[in-house]
Amino acid sequence: MNYFRNIWEAISSIAQGMAVTLRQFFTKPETVQYPEVDVLNPRMPGYSGHLKPVSERFRGFLTVDTTVCISCNQCAHVCPVDCILVESEKGPKTTVNSLRPDGKESPKTRYPVQFDIHLGRCMYCGLCTEVCPTGCIHFTREFRGAAGEYHKLIHHFISPEEAERVRKLAAEEAAKPKPEKPVATKVEAEKE
Amino acid sequence: MSPLQTDIWTLNMGPQHPSTHGVIRFVLKTDGEIIADADPDVGFLHRGLEKIAELVPYPSFMPYTDRLDYLAAINMNWAWALSIERLAGIEVPPRAEHLRVITAELNRIASHLISVGALASDMGAFTPFVHALRDRERINDLFEELCGARLTFNYCRIGGVSLDAPPGWFDRVRGFLDYYEPMIDVFNRLITDNKIFVERLRRVAPVSAEMAIAYGLVGPNLRGSGVKFDLRKDEPYGIYPQLEFEVPVGRGYRDGVLGSCFDRYMVRIEELRQSIRIIRQCLDRIPEGEIQAKVPKVLRPAKGEVYCRTEAPRGEVGFYVISNGEKTPARVKIRTGSWSAMSIIRELSKGWMIADLVAIIGSLDVIAPEVDR
Ligand code: SF4
Ligand code: SF4
Numbered sequence: 001m002n003y004f005r006n007i008w009e010a011i012s013s014i015a016q017g018m019a020v021t022l023r024q025f026f027t028k029p030e031t032v033q034y035p036e037v038d039v040l041n042p043r044m045p046g047y048s049g050h051l052k053p054v055s056e057r058f059r060g061f062l063t064v065d066t067t068v069c070i071s072c073n074q075c076a077h078v079c080p081v082d083c084i085l086v087e088s089e090k091g092p093k094t095t096v097n098s099l100r101p102d103g104k105e106s107p108k109t110r111y112p113v114q115f116d117i118h119l120g121r122c123m124y125c126g127l128c129t130e131v132c133p134t135g136c137i138h139f140t141r142e143f144r145g146a147a148g149e150y151h152k153l154i155h156h157f158i159s160p161e162e163a164e165r166v167r168k169l170a171a172e173e174a175a176k177p178k179p180e181k182p183v184a185t186k187v188e189a190e191k192e
Numbered sequence: 193m194s195p196l197q198t199d200i201w202t203l204n205m206g207p208q209h210p211s212t213h214g215v216i217r218f219v220l221k222t223d224g225e226i227i228a229d230a231d232p233d234v235g236f237l238h239r240g241l242e243k244i245a246e247l248v249p250y251p252s253f254m255p256y257t258d259r260l261d262y263l264a265a266i267n268m269n270w271a272w273a274l275s276i277e278r279l280a281g282i283e284v285p286p287r288a289e290h291l292r293v294i295t296a297e298l299n300r301i302a303s304h305l306i307s308v309g310a311l312a313s314d315m316g317a318f319t320p321f322v323h324a325l326r327d328r329e330r331i332n333d334l335f336e337e338l339c340g341a342r343l344t345f346n347y348c349r350i351g352g353v354s355l356d357a358p359p360g361w362f363d364r365v366r367g368f369l370d371y372y373e374p375m376i377d378v379f380n381r382l383i384t385d386n387k388i389f390v391e392r393l394r395r396v397a398p399v400s401a402e403m404a405i406a407y408g409l410v411g412p413n414l415r416g417s418g419v420k421f422d423l424r425k426d427e428p429y430g431i432y433p434q435l436e437f438e439v440p441v442g443r444g445y446r447d448g449v450l451g452s453c454f455d456r457y458m459v460r461i462e463e464l465r466q467s468i469r470i471i472r473q474c475l476d477r478i479p480e481g482e483i484q485a486k487v488p489k490v491l492r493p494a495k496g497e498v499y500c501r502t503e504a505p506r507g508e509v510g511f512y513v514i515s516n517g518e519k520t521p522a523r524v525k526i527r528t529g530s531w532s533a534m535s536i537i538r539e540l541s542k543g544w545m546i547a548d549l550v551a552i553i554g555s556l557d558v559i560a561p562e563v564d565r
Pocket of ligand 2: 069071072073132133135
């Protein structure tokens with residue numbers, strides 16, 4: 001008798017599970033065919049599941065606004081995997097407005113001539129964006145960045161022309177008669 | 193006529209076997225289908241996290257703790273933050289404590305979902321795994337709104353958390369809980385009640401309470417053997433003492449043997465409900481205020497050492513940190529739940545079938561990054 005009861009229990013419990021599965025046929029799909037559907041586009045045709053375009057705070061690739069960066073090197077120092085390289089020259093003294101919501105002013109005397117972020121190493125932890133006093137290094141919502149070659153993952157944020165311009169500026173600044181100021185020095189971003 | 197002779201065979205299981213949950217390899221000695229010995233070969237995912245901890249400053253080690261157990265990153269973050277807070281004597285603001293509990297319990301749900309789903313899929317039922325992942329995806333969405341990442345959250349900070357909840361986030365968490373609570377019953381109908389599933393687990397590989405303690409099992413694996421030990425209750429940290437919840441233990445569910453694979457599975461299912469209960473209480477009472485204590489930019493804790501353990505989804509995770517007064521720790525030792533679960537597999541699997549080994553691994557919820565660090 002037990003034998004038949006077991007069989008009956010097995011069949012009925014499977015049927016119960018199948019009923020749950022069956023109900024899924026009448027619900028909206030949960031997934032999208034990713035490369036065909038642009039998930040960054042809010043109006044995804046034919047899709048009504050829970051998936052939303054990436055959120056406001058999404059930690060995608062890093063970008064940096066080099067006109068605001070004061071080359072303080074804090075981001076490079078906090079980064080656990082050493083993927084930021086900042087080199088700077090001393091230039092004329094100006095002030096910049098922070099990109100953070102408070103918009104605080106900071107004095108700027110150092111100008112980056114090289115700002116590289118190695119996205120192949122970056123683990124998108126966000127520690128650099130938290131320490132940056134001006135908020136100029138921040139995440140974008142971009143996450144599609146396959147590259148054919150490894151070195152293409154190193155993003156250079158300062159073009160050679162811009163670096164040349166800053167160097168010239170720095171040289172002019174250094175040439176100015178300023179007895180108390182030392183000449184511009186290079187700051188190596190690489191930690192030991 | 194001489195009796196039938198059988199040879200002992202050596203069989204490799206893993207490191208790419210789908211049910212070893214990551215890169216773990218077992219060298220099996222089998223007598224037909226019966227396992228005579230299962231020798232775990234670990235180390236495929238060794239990243240030297242303990243050494244890395246000695247090289248980076250205290251706050252910069254936080255993202256590495258994500259990788260310690262990528263299915264429960266917040267619990268790992270919290271354990272590290274708590275260790276350093278104890279070491280340096282930092283007081284965490286109440287709002288941050290609440291946010292930590294909410295996120296950690298959400299993460300526990302996400303992690304248990306993978307665990308129960310993966311066990312079902314190891315048993316040959318793939319659909320429950322997809323159902324579990326679907327619900328976990330919603331938790332990931334919540335986390336993405338909160339901190340921007342879907343897997344390696346890096347959310348806790350020494351002295352608090354990194355970001356406050358965005359507007360409307362708590363309502364969305366509540367919405368998720370309302371959605372998810374009935375889903376547990378649906379999941380139970382889908383697989384837990386399934387006769388075949390129950391029969392495959394309920395008498396397999398029982399671990400007695402003494403054996404569990406002797407092998408140092410922790411977390412749901414220990415509770416599955418009927419030992420009521422939960423660090424959230426027995427050695428409370430954070431705001432857990434102010435919250436009401438039960439500690440589910442195994443009791444031979446479905447006429448099975450106490451401490452069997454099915455008990456461990458059921459403990460996880462019941463913990464899902466308790467986590468929901470904890471989150472609801474936190475949502476009701478979360479205060480306004482700071483989310484980050486004042487912590488010096490370059491943290492140099494005074495000379496000393498600390499061992500701090502917390503309850504992660506895979507059991508206790510403990511950090512033993514020695515400080516020399518420098519900005520990097522002098523030594524960090526990490527103890528995780530999967531490591532002790534790994535050590536019992538050899539003893540436990542003797543005499544069971546190869547197919548049962550899959551159930552044993554799945555029910556112990558061993559994952560490779562925790563074993564190897
Ligand atoms: S996100 Fe983390 S890993 Fe990436 S550059 Fe910033 S600090 Fe370094
Ligand atoms: S922390 Fe910010 S301001 Fe300082 S060097 Fe980095 S990007 Fe520039």
